[in-house]
Amino acid sequence: PIRAGGPNKPYVVMGQSYEPLAADVPWRERGGASWYGHKFHGRRTASGELYSMYGLTAAHKTLPIPSYVRVRSVRSGKEIIVRVNDRGPFHGSRVIDLSYAAAVKLDIAASGTGEVELSRLTFDEIRAGAWQRGTVLDADPVTASAVPPSDDTMGDFATRVATRPAVPSAPPAAAVPAAAVPLSGRAHTPASKGFWVQLATLGKREGVDRLQQRIGQQVEALLPMLAVFHEPPFFKLQAGPYTSRAEAQAAAAQARRALQLDPMVVERR
Known part of the structure; x- marks a missing residue:
């Protein structure tokens, strides 16, 4: 509303x-x-x-x-x-x-x-x-x-x-792949309820960033869906949210084939 x-x-x-x-x-x-x-x-x-x-x-x-x-x-x-x-x-x-x-x-x-x-x-x-x-x-x-x-x-x-600059300080896409842009905080919003495809759970943020960069280069369609959640002591790389478990499971199967990962579907309430 x-x-x-x-x-x-x-x-x-x-x-x-x-x-x-x-x-x-x-x-x-x-x-x-x-x-x-x-x-x-x-x-x-x-x-x-x-x-x-x-x-x-x-x-x-x-x-x-x-x-x-x-x-x-x-x-x-x-x-x-x-x-x-x-x-x-x-x-x-x-x-x-x-x-x-x-x-x-x-x-x-x-x-x-x-x-x-x-x-x-x-x-x-x-x-x-x-x-x-x-x-x-x-x-x-x-x-x-x-x-x-x-x-x-x-x-x-x-x-x-x-104080927002006329041209943002993020590097242009021509110079740096989108997924290579460093993150300064969680991509977690109150609107993130739903089903997510968990791609990795790592102890260091650097590892998540490298994986995010690789995924963005190999599966460009996933790029806008990626988010990093810091749930101490882990950093979790997830794609979503999806409106249904079936939709998330289909995305997980696609990621499994394209990235040789073992993703799992999680629900955020």
Whole structure:
């Protein structure tokens, strides 16, 4: 549900007032997209979740949290669906700040920025399956100019996002494989309930990082699904979450064939 207050209350960043939408409405927008990577990996987002650079999430200045948004790269034509769980970007004409994995999928990670088209999916569209291409529900989209300003603030949050660099400090994809980017915290968020494929349990973080790099190079499709959980004294590399045990078991079988590992399915409640 979209609740009043919290990440949806009005706020001020760098002297500019913003008032997030509080309704489940369509929204279309076009502009620049940037991305943020390992510097913010494991830090708390506006939603309260911990940011994972390997998840398909994004930051937007005024869309309700939570929101699901179809993002299409104008240059490549590639598109993905991301979940908005943070606020930003606050630099020039950029309209969305993508996770590193999302930027990789849209082919804009190496350049740092790219022009995109956004289309918010309403909850009715999601329930009806109308988020799939070729199915459209009649609705009048809201545009960015419809959002009124406000003079309220979000306290410490505004200070944090105001310091976010214009171009994130994570290395470009052309220079370093995505899975080789070092992690600075757990990729564990409150939304991680479900079934996970446990790929390894090791005593040292360095070993997990090396394995994560190898998996990312050999099975690229697993990259956005990977997360490292620190459950002392172990570091666990898992892929997920999957909505059902059967789906997770199928993924485990695929990983077993492709990686010669012995994965197991675990449930996080």
